[in-house]
Amino acid sequence: MTAAANTNGSKGALKLQQLGRRVGRQQLLESLSLTVQPGEILALLGPSGCGKSTTLRLLAGLDPASSGQILLGDDDITATPPADRGVALVFQSYALYPHLSVERNLSLGPELRGTRPELIKEDINRVLDLLQLQDLRHRKPAGLSGGQRQRVALGRALLRRPRLMLLDEPMSNLDAKLREELRAELQHILRSIGAPVIYVTHDQHEAMGLADRIAVLERGQLQQVGSAEELYRRPANSFVAGFLGNPSINLLSLRPGLLIGLRPEQLRLAPAGATPASTETSLNAQLTTREWLGDRLLLHLSSANGPLKVMRPSSDTLAAGLQPGAHLEVQWSRGDALCFDARSGERIEPS
């Protein structure tokens, strides 16, 4: 295989062609086709068990594909052993060697691969500087914080000079505050590799904040690929619409055979009995509870068509003054509403 020799060579795009994996009767991943350009970050997003980790393991070569191909640059690496793919993977648990210091964690791989010692030293110093780990180089993983461990794991991957960079929920073991702080830094580092990056997560904020494009998976099937904005504005189906956006979209069956998707932040309130403008639709509802979220208010309402969430700025005096039990009109412009086929969930362009 020439893949190993190419580790430091030019970086090519990653192309998945109808990639699939089944174990026994279970189809873990079904015919996934995707292209990721060098320097591009693609987030694989979905609930647990959707096939995103399966995809990652196929790309790393840890599990064999049952069908389809993986192309990296000009090489077909579908059957290449993991070590020869030039792939780096940051594990969810970081998988640092617990018995080795930070420095040895980083140097073990290159040393055993036969890299020249001076070169290793230089590389490690560069990575330690980049990740601000110089002071910790002699510590064992047990003596590091979660964020520091993540950086070591990232450093180990960077030292690999990967042709393809994979990350498996690298933030899930960190607390929420740290996650937000690290996002920009991580994005910067990942882009600097210049290789295709695949980032697995179940956190939509992380996916939207980090990735250039997002691929949403559900039950082993690709639902949609696109930029965060595309997925938010024009979701391919009700699953994508429901998975992206916080609080999640309201899905109401206002007409038979159709589901109407209404984002809570696109809804407005009016006093009961008010008539909507000609471009708007209105629905009578009753307030059940109210959550105060600082600059915004989240109202939970009940209507004849089911429960409804409405997000309003705290400055909305009408919303702020309501008491539970109050009746009111919920209004939206017809252009904002998304229509889905009630049976298949596919989005329908309003006629």
Added chain:
Amino acid sequence: MNRLLLILWSLGPMLWQLYTSFRPNATLTGNPMQGGWTLEHYQALLGGNPPFWRYLLNSGVVGLSSTLLTLVVAVPCAYGLSRLGRKTARNVNVLVAIAAAFPYVLLFLALLQLARDLHLGNNLLALSLPYTGLSLPLAILLLQASFRDIPPELEEAARLEGLGLWQRLRWVLLPLMAPAIASASLLIFLFCWNEYPIALTWLSRADLLTLAPAMARIAGASVFTVPYGGFAAATVLGSIPLIVLVLVFQRQIVSGLTQGAIKG
């Protein structure tokens, strides 16, 4: 109170041996309150032909070589089993556990035949072969459980870094298994040190005897006129290495014992 009873029950017989070993034979069969102390039993043992330390040395040699050989054979096997599916491994493990509990004394005749056919009698290192075979079940169970305790991502990370199987074992897995390997080694060593029926039938030359058959031979021979002082000194000398071993490594031994039983 309970604690005192337990200590007395455990140590009493040993302390009595220690006491006896320093008493002249005449006082042992006469009035126990009279008479002085003596080192003559120890002098007789250590000055005998072969001297008593020879048996300890032989046991040590057999113990070490068997432990080493067992580890060399058991580690790859345990690794292989730990990477099998749970169900398959479970079935194999039931058989291995049965072998571990098997009263191996019943095997001595067949093993003796083997020694005769292959001319392995009176050879300390050859004795490691049956010992390795007999220690394998426990070693496999212990090491396999320990392999399974290592998160699979660690090995996958090493694979992705380009480490081959042996490199992964050498640099990643085995260092993490050091406690389990220590436990297993100690138990194997103890077994080999204490083993009797096979050593009895494989070894006949006096200078090659290991401790266990040597003790039996001392018990059967009448080289000691009124032998109990000599017997006692022999039990003391034969016990000291093991007592030291237990005192130093009790944690590893206990964990090995219990792990072996629980996971097996």
Added chain:
Amino acid sequence: MAPALLLLLAVFALPMLQYAWLSTQAQTVLTELEPQPVGLAQWQRLLQDGRFWQDAFQTLRFGLCSVGLELVLGLAVALLLNQPLRGRTLLRTVSLLPWALPTTVMALGWRWIFNDPFGPINLLLAQVGLPTVSFLGDPAITWLSMVWADTWKTTPFVALLLLAGLQTIPADLYEAAALEGANRWQSLRRITLPLLSPYILIAVLFRLAQALGVFDLVQVLTAGGPAGSTESLALYAYINAMRFLDFGYSATLMLAAFLLMLLLSGGAVLLWLVSRPRWAGGQR
């Protein structure tokens, strides 16, 4: 993996097959130590051999008594060591010592301790004016001395195993039971024993197999005496092979001992399976 499994087969399975074959052969001095097929003659001989039946009974008696005693004492020691006592580690180490010593070494020691009249026990008895006990010279007593010596050596093993089991039982179970008014005996019977039963089973199976193969202890402590009253099946098989050079019959004896062991172990497993639902109340 393959070499290890092959070695296991060579050491454990092959001998059994060899015995199975050898038990249909006569291989003695009379046949000039060459095996000659005799069909089932060895097995017929076994069935009519009074010494075999006596030894089988003695082995069983020894095995059941010592394992039973070790279980009771082992559980007591385990319960003691499971309490948060001062010096628990030292206590555990001390109680482990008898197990670690070679059987032959301490068997020799016990010979002196059981000595009549100069052993410490008899000295003590004499001191308080009681008659001495012929621990090793009376067929009715000697087997009990052997049970004693074996119990001394192997109770630590059973205790440690049960201790490991005890440590898996969550403390809040006992707290819950105490809140419901259970006394110590009730919580031992209702909580400890049922949850400990898998560990007890492991201990029983392992110890039973070892005790029924008892050899070292018998040979050094009593050499099967007095009057053959402590001879075990393993020793009888050994004597047949090494003293009478009757290899065919020795193999037959060992197979018979093995079958006996299988039967008993199977019985123990069955007993456990039957009693488990009652003990655990179908909870686990």
